[in-house]
Amino acid sequence: MGLILLNAIVIGLETDYAESFHWDIVENIFLLFFTMELAIRMYCLGVRRFFHVHNNPDIAWNIFDFLLVSMGVLSLLLHCLTAGSNDFLARNATLFRIIRLLRILRVLRIIRIVRFLKQLYLLAYGFIEGTMAVLWVTILASFMLYICAVILVRAYGKNSNEDDPYHEFFQQHFGSIPTTMFALFELITAPDLAPYRAAMFANPPLVIFLVIFIILGSFGINGLLVALINESILEKNQARIEADRMDREARV
Numbered sequence: 001m002g003l004i005l006l007n008a009i010v011i012g013l014e015t016d017y018a019e020s021f022h023w024d025i026v027e028n029i030f031l032l033f034f035t036m037e038l039a040i041r042m043y044c045l046g047v048r049r050f051f052h053v054h055n056n057p058d059i060a061w062n063i064f065d066f067l068l069v070s071m072g073v074l075s076l077l078l079h080c081l082t083a084g085s086n087d088f089l090a091r092n093a094t095l096f097r098i099i100r101l102l103r104i105l106r107v108l109r110i111i112r113i114v115r116f117l118k119q120l121y122l123l124a125y126g127f128i129e130g131t132m133a134v135l136w137v138t139i140l141a142s143f144m145l146y147i148c149a150v151i152l153v154r155a156y157g158k159n160s161n162e163d164d165p166y167h168e169f170f171q172q173h174f175g176s177i178p179t180t181m182f183a184l185f186e187l188i189t190a191p192d193l194a195p196y197r198a199a200m201f202a203n204p205p206l207v208i209f210l211v212i213f214i215i216l217g218s219f220g221i222n223g224l225l226v227a228l229i230n231e232s233i234l235e236k237n238q239a240r241i242e243a244d245r246m247d248r249e250a251r252v
Contacts, residue, residue: 003033008110024079031072034109038069065112071105130232134225141188141221148213149180156206166199188217 007030014023041062042050050062157174160167173183173196187193191214193200200207 003030004109004112006030011107011110028076031069031076034065035069035073038065041065061112068105068109068112130229133228133232137221137224137228141217144217145181145184145188146177148184148209148217149174149177151209152180152184153177156203166202169199184213184217187214188221191218 010023010026010030013021014027049056051059051066053059056062152174153176156170157176157180160170164170172179174180187210193210193214196206196210200210
């Protein structure tokens with residue numbers, strides 16, 4: 001884990017001070033250590049067991065580590081093959097972008113820290129487990145945005161008179177379904193009624209509508225998301241505790 005943390009620090013320093021040091025040498029040293037670690041693990045476990053899908057709780061991490069090391073080796077090979085060939089890279093923009101992408105993807109090594117920190121692992125795994133629930137909440141929020149957008153467009157966007165002092169405001173914010181949905185989405189993510197204050201005070205029903213929308217949309221949806229993620233984390237934690245208990249009983 002210490003090597004991963006050190007590599008994460010080096011990646012940050014390389015990003016900010018790219019021209020002040022030969023970071024490629026340091027990165028190649030890290031790549032050598034990670035490659036040796038992967039090779040030792042594959043040798044000890046065997047290639048077939050290393051990539052075995054069934055009854056292998058580490059299969060996801062094994063594939064992740066293998067892909068990271070493979071991308072690092074590929075990036076190094078491409079860099080060696082194209083070293084000193086700036087004209088060649090200039091003529092092959094796709095290859096240049098691939099090399100840059102592979103170098104950027106090195107930052108994914110930091111994710112390996114999650115594997116060694118139990119509490120962080122539980123949080124990350126709980127968040128991943130709650131992704132499907134978050135997807136359904138997103139769909140629910142989309143329906144709510146659409147319904148509210150239809151109401152606002154019909155009530156204010158299309159029915160405001162040109163002599164209304166807030167006609168331009170309504171056209172800007174509630175002129176169409178996509179525009180209104182985006183305006184409402186902004187209210188969900190950052191409830192700020194300051195731009196709507198004057199129009200709201202001139203239209204009391206709009207005050208009631210937007211206040212209820214923010215309570216249900218912003219506070220309600222955010223609270224629901226937090227509750228779902230917390231539930232996933234608790235379920236994963238309970239499952240891990242039960243697995244540890246069964247493992248201790250099996251050893252006894």
